[in-house]
Amino acid sequence: MRLRIKGKIKNREHTAPIIVILTVVLIITAVVSMMLGRYMIKISDIIAVFEKHLFGLNTAFPAQSETVLINVRLPRILAAVFIGGALSAAGASYQGLFRNPMVSPDLLGASAGAGFGAVIALLFNLGLMQVQLIAFVFGIAAVAVTFTISGKVSRGDSSTLSLVLTGLVVSSLFQAFITIVKYVADPNSKLPTITYWLMGGLTTVSLDNLPLLVLPIVIGLIPMLLLRYKLNLLSFGDEEARAIGVDSKKLRMTYIIASTLATSASVASSGMIGWVGLVIPHLSRMLVGPNHKVMLPVSVLLGAVFMLLIDNVSRCLFDVEIPLSVLTALFGAPFFLSLLMKGKKGWA
Amino acid sequence: MIFEVRNAVCGYGSTPILSDISLEIESGNILCLLGPNGVGKTTLFKSMLGFLELISGSVLVDGENISSWSIRKTAKVIGYVPQVHTPTFPFTVLDVVAMGRVAHMGLFGSPGKEDLAEAMKMLERLGIEEYRDKVYTEISGGERQMVLIARALAQNPKILIMDEPTSNLDFGNQIRVLTQISTLADDGMAIIMTSHFPDHAFLCSSMVGLLQRGSKLLLGSASEIVTGENLKRAYGVDVRVIKENIADVGILKSCVPVIRQ
Numbered sequence: 001m002r003l004r005i006k007g008k009i010k011n012r013e014h015t016a017p018i019i020v021i022l023t024v025v026l027i028i029t030a031v032v033s034m035m036l037g038r039y040m041i042k043i044s045d046i047i048a049v050f051e052k053h054l055f056g057l058n059t060a061f062p063a064q065s066e067t068v069l070i071n072v073r074l075p076r077i078l079a080a081v082f083i084g085g086a087l088s089a090a091g092a093s094y095q096g097l098f099r100n101p102m103v104s105p106d107l108l109g110a111s112a113g114a115g116f117g118a119v120i121a122l123l124f125n126l127g128l129m130q131v132q133l134i135a136f137v138f139g140i141a142a143v144a145v146t147f148t149i150s151g152k153v154s155r156g157d158s159s160t161l162s163l164v165l166t167g168l169v170v171s172s173l174f175q176a177f178i179t180i181v182k183y184v185a186d187p188n189s190k191l192p193t194i195t196y197w198l199m200g201g202l203t204t205v206s207l208d209n210l211p212l213l214v215l216p217i218v219i220g221l222i223p224m225l226l227l228r229y230k231l232n233l234l235s236f237g238d239e240e241a242r243a244i245g246v247d248s249k250k251l252r253m254t255y256i257i258a259s260t261l262a263t264s265a266s267v268a269s270s271g272m273i274g275w276v277g278l279v280i281p282h283l284s285r286m287l288v289g290p291n292h293k294v295m296l297p298v299s300v301l302l303g304a305v306f307m308l309l310i311d312n313v314s315r316c317l318f319d320v321e322i323p324l325s326v327l328t329a330l331f332g333a334p335f336f337l338s339l340l341m342k343g344k345k346g347w348a
Numbered sequence: 349m350i351f352e353v354r355n356a357v358c359g360y361g362s363t364p365i366l367s368d369i370s371l372e373i374e375s376g377n378i379l380c381l382l383g384p385n386g387v388g389k390t391t392l393f394k395s396m397l398g399f400l401e402l403i404s405g406s407v408l409v410d411g412e413n414i415s416s417w418s419i420r421k422t423a424k425v426i427g428y429v430p431q432v433h434t435p436t437f438p439f440t441v442l443d444v445v446a447m448g449r450v451a452h453m454g455l456f457g458s459p460g461k462e463d464l465a466e467a468m469k470m471l472e473r474l475g476i477e478e479y480r481d482k483v484y485t486e487i488s489g490g491e492r493q494m495v496l497i498a499r500a501l502a503q504n505p506k507i508l509i510m511d512e513p514t515s516n517l518d519f520g521n522q523i524r525v526l527t528q529i530s531t532l533a534d535d536g537m538a539i540i541m542t543s544h545f546p547d548h549a550f551l552c553s554s555m556v557g558l559l560q561r562g563s564k565l566l567l568g569s570a571s572e573i574v575t576g577e578n579l580k581r582a583y584g585v586d587v588r589v590i591k592e593n594i595a596d597v598g599i600l601k602s603c604v605p606v607i608r609q
Contacts, residue, residue, distance in 0.1 A: 099436045229458035233447055235437055239399050240430050244503065245423030245451025290437035293458045 018288055022301035026081070029308050033077050034069060036316050041065045041073075071207060076315075077308065079205040079213055083270050084280075084307025085300040086217040086262035089224050091277025092284065092299040093255045096231040096292055098160055101285075105263040105277040108167035108256065112174035113142020114267035115198060119181045122194050128204050131197075132212050132268045138174075139264025143256065146170045160238070199323030200271035202311055213269040220262035223254055224296065231255065231292040273324050275332030276303055282339055349375045349410055349506045351426075351538055356405035358388070358395035364403055365391045367563045373540060373555065375506065378533045380549045381542045382574075383559030384583050389542050392559070393511055396540070397428055409507075423451035427500030429510040432493045432517070434485055441479045441487070441495050445470055448502030463502075470498040474528060490521030497528065508532065510541035514548065526552045546574050546587070546603040558582055571601070579603065 035041050048059040049066050090105035098107065106112065117138025121131040150159075150166035178198070185191045205213070230251055233241040238248040266273070284299040310331065314322045352372045359365040366388040373379045383389050394400040396407055398414065406413050409425055417425075427448075442464065449463035459467070471477040476494050479487060484495060493513060500508055513529065514522040530552040533539050543549070549556045549570045556573040558566040560582045566573050579587040586606040593599050 096437075101436060226456045229453075229456075230450065232439070232443070233450060236435055236447075239394070239397075240428070242399065242419055243397055243423060243426075243428035243430075244448055244499070245420045247419050285437070290439055291443055 019294070019297055019301065022298060022305070026301055026305050026308075029305050030077055030081065033080075033308055033312050034073050036312055037068070037073060038316075039064065039068050041069060045069075075205050075207050075210045076202050076311065078210060079202050079269060080307045080311040081304040082214050082217045083202075083266040083273070084276060084303040084305070084310075086221065086266050086303075087273065087277040087307075088280035088284075088299040088303025089221055089296060090259035090263045092281035092292070092296050093224055093231060093259050094277075095281055096235045097252055097255050098164060099235050099237065101282065102278075104274070105259055106171065106267075106272075106274075107164065108146045108260070109142035109170035109174060110139045110260050110263040111267050111272050112171040112178070113145075114139030114264045115272055116142075116174045116177045116181070118197060118268065118271075119178050119194050122197060123181055123185055123190055125190075128206075129209050129212070132209055135268035136212070136216065136264045139267055140260055142170055142174055143167075143260040143264075147256070196323070197271050200273045200325040200328075201314070201321060201323055202270055203321060205269060209269065213265050216261045216265035220258040220260075220265075221300070222258075224258045224262075225300075227251065227254065228292045228296040231296070232290075235290075270324065273307075273328055275328040275336070276307060279332045279336050280306055282336070286339070349538060350408075351507050351540075352408040352411075353392075353396060354406050354408060356392075356395060356407065357403040358391050358400060359403055360391075360400065362403060366395075366559075369405070369563065369565055371557055371565065371567060373507070373538050375536050375538045376533055377554040378529060378539045378541065378552055379555045379557055380553035380570075381540065381557045381559060382544075382546055382549060382582070383542075384561070387559045387561055388563070389559055390511070393509060393542065397426065397509060398422055420451045423503055423505075425506050427503045427505035427508045429493075429496050429500045429508060429513060431511050431515055432489045432496065434492075438483045438485045441471070441476075441482050441484050442467055444484045444495055445498045445502050448499035451503055466504075467498070467502050470501040473501065474498050488521075490517050490524065493517060493521070493525055494528070497525075497532075501532075505537075507538040507540070510539065512542050512544065514543060514545070522548075523551075546579055549574050550601045550603075574601075574603065 031043070031046065034046050035043060045061040045065040046069060048061040049069050051057040051059055052066075053070070087105055091103070094103045094105055094107055095101050114135040118131050118135035120138075121134040126134070146163065146167045149170070150163045153166060154162040182191060182194055185194055230246050233244055233246045234248055234251060238252070241248040241251075280303040281295070281299050284295050284302055288294045288298050310324060310327045314324055314327055350372060354370055356369045357364045357367045358369065369392060371379065381389055381392070391400065395402055398407070402415070406415065408414065414422055445467040446459040446463055448470075449459050449466060453459070453463070468477065468480065471480060474494050474497060476491065476498065479491060479495065484492065487495070497513070510529070513525050517525060526548060529539055529541065533554075553570055556568060556570050558573050558578055560566070566578060574589060576588050579585075587603050588606055590602050590604050591599060
């Protein structure tokens with residue numbers, strides 16, 4: 001019997017290479033993404049620019065490469081990586097938390113709230129930074145509203161079902177607010193801006209506003225990753241998890257706050273990008289199984305790679321950028337359907 | 349070890365569903381809780397496990413009030429076996445059992461080699477080690493019930509609280525689970541379980557608690573409590589207890605309902 005146990009532990013270690021492989025894939029994808037674009041940059045120039053900025057070396061390279069790489073492409077690539085990782089981690093957490101594989105990170109109203117905040121800011125002609133900040137705040141506020149109302153509805157018990165239902169109501173309320181703002185916005189100037197923003201894109205990302213995106217995501221991801229094993233227990237239900245020794249209420253709260261931070265920051269800087277938070281956790285579960293200990297980091301990495309690829313297609317395929325939400329739906333929806341058709345039991 | 353519920357008033361919010369409930373169980377004993385639907389068995393369970401705060405009264409382990417215990421400490425003493433259910437995600441059986449070790453891990457921990465070995469030991473103890481790599485969502489109800497028992501055992505508790513361990517199981521699996529419960533008690537575990545079948549009280553229990561409407565809890569041995577009269581009062585149907593002396597088995601008792609047309 002001892003031998004068999006050893007065998008199993010070995011099996012578990014098979015998942016570590018997947019994380020290493022995905023990390024390498026992410027780095028390669030990121031480097032290739034730096035080269036790609038309307039202005040192609042040679043790999044030697046990329047290395048030279050990095051050598052200059054990291055080690056102060058002075059190798060010759062075209063000045064234009066440096067500007068494009070540091071000011072335009074690098075922030076955008078970092079944004080794609082963080083947004084993809086954040087949305088996937090939030091999606092995986094919510095699916096575990098709400099015991100439902102059909103759940104995506106906008107379940108409790110974070111996206112709709114952030115969208116409304118951004119739309120308001122755009123209506124009042126505020127700067128990019130303010131748009132992002134207000135969107136972020138509104139995303140968190142929407143989830144807070146969901147939480148408060150659901151607590152009242154279920155008389156302090158804050159059961160999962162009332163949380164989901166309240167989230168649905170709050171989301172559609174904020175969607176309605178967005179429509180109102182669009183309706184009153186000037187159809188010649190403001191309405192197009194608002195519409196384009198909502199479609200999602202990373203054009204507005206720059207070195208200046210990158211921290212506003214990265215910081216909340218990192219703050220959200222740290223507890224999500226540290227506590228990830230216990231997420232397994234929450235997927236059995238609050239009472240069972242509690243009986244086994246997990247403070248399910250606190251853990252759930254932690255995950256909701258962390259996911260909300262990550263989702264709101266993502267939506268605030270890139271608009272509403274659907275499908276990533278739904279499809280990537282599924283794909284990860286297919287690759288490494290449902291144990292969040294491995295599945296959550298794999299989700300983060302896969303989400304980052306996926307978003308990076310999508311953004312590359314968005315900015316390189318045509319002269320005009322394709323909205324991200326369109327691309328994620330075009331890739332995500334058929335992929336999801338194929339998963340459903342395979343009919344794997346238990347959403348593996 | 350003595351597990352004790354003393355003058356407990358249980359309910360949701362401040363509305364009591366059960367009042368003045370007292371019971372006591374020692375290591376190595378099985379208490380079988382019977383009672384009709386809606387009488388408050390689940391409420392009593394949730395209160396004993398600390399899911400529901402008691403309105404008044406106390407739950408004591410060796411005289412110590414557990415209301416001040418942390419969730420982790422409670423999990424190390426009291427194991428809970430829920431009714432068989434199908435979870436959302438296809439964990440392997442070993443993964444599910446290893447989750448029972450969570451109270452013995454750090455805040456950011458996950459099962460190490462020792463935890464997996466401990467989980468494996470529990471599977472062996474229940475004789476289901478060959479299910480180790482099977483997918484929990486794909487095994488039968490009886491097997492899943494065994495896995496849930498193994499997970500609770502992995503917590504290393506002194507008392508097991510089992511919510512209808514035989515519900516949704518076929519006849520053979522019911523008896524297999526009951527046999528296992530007896531073995532666990534022989535090994536020194538205190539067990540509190542609910543059942544819808546008064547027969548189960550005869551099959552394996554040192555004590556029976558019959559919960560009736562109006563918070564009346566009759567406590568005693570199976571032959572004292574499971575009588576036609578008591579069952580009729582609790583469930584409102586005509587039941588006779590049949591006693592038969594069978595060669596090479598001994599005295600067998602069974603409850604048989606009487607249906608008159």
